Amino acid sequence: MRPAKTLERVVPIGTLAERTGVKVETIRYYEQVGLLPEPERSEGNQRRYGRAHVERLAFIKHARDLGFAVESIRTLLRLSDTPGMACDEAHAIAAEHLDEVRDKIARLRSLEAELARIATVCSGGVAASDCAVIEALADHSHCEHHGH
């Protein structure tokens, strides 16, 4: 009896995909754009991943889930690969991204307010040519700047 799949140390791409929650195609894409290093290959040219790959891909997924751009992740990975490197740069990337996220939240909130207004006006089911939803979209009087 072989060890169970979850204990195997060298796995094919499908297993890596399962373990990290990243799709097979996306893994190959990450390799292509240089986020994930090229793995060893089997005799038949199939990718074989080890522990280090699982960890690195998990890092990437986590950062992507947090909305970091691939370019930022590349930098973060470079930083994490460089022992003794100053943390300042990594911190700056995270802080900048946090700013962007807060900005986005603010914009979505003002947007939510206007949408809520639009969506409620004609919820009574008025079947008419002057639908309030349409009018609200045509009418810019309530439309403050949502910013960029």
Next chain:
Amino acid sequence: MRPAKTLERVVPIGTLAERTGVKVETIRYYEQVGLLPEPERSEGNQRRYGRAHVERLAFIKHARDLGFAVESIRTLLRLSDTPGMACDEAHAIAAEHLDEVRDKIARLRSLEAELARIATVCSGGVAASDCAVIEALADHSHCEHHGH
């Protein structure tokens, strides 16, 4: 003396762009994908827009600013073009979009919380190989589901 530009009734694409805040290339793109009807042309084949175009494009811009997908806008425009059409469908589109926006806000907020945690840990300027930002990204213990 001709009327001032802001009073002209038939304008070239650049003026339409200025008035609506939509870039020239984007206007042509909207025409290409069928959001904006093909306008009249000058003798020399240049687009000439009238009042109706300005209004329609303003509608499109407003909806885009609110985050409606082009496909949804297409439907909304069709509805607004159809006199006596039931408002229900327009309402459904707006309500669905509102749901999506609220979802997005919720996800961004949990994301903000994690990012804030990440960004503060090493703000003291610890220059070390075990940068807290990097570690926080490598470490999934704090990482609740951010949802899709």
Next chain:
DNA sequence: CCTACAACCTGTAGCCACTACAGCTTCAAG
């Protein structure tokens, strides 16, 4: 009337971060 130059035209390619497919080869269970 002529010239200069901004604004316009079409068509194509690029952007991001994937996703999907076509057409093939390899792996592993039965």
Next chain:
DNA sequence: CTTGAAGCTGTAGTGGCTACAGGTTGTAGG
């Protein structure tokens, strides 16, 4: 040894623009 899932490469498509290249038109000043 057969079968079928899983792997491979390479290319094209997605959305919503944006950015050229290389040409034509409109118009204000001289």
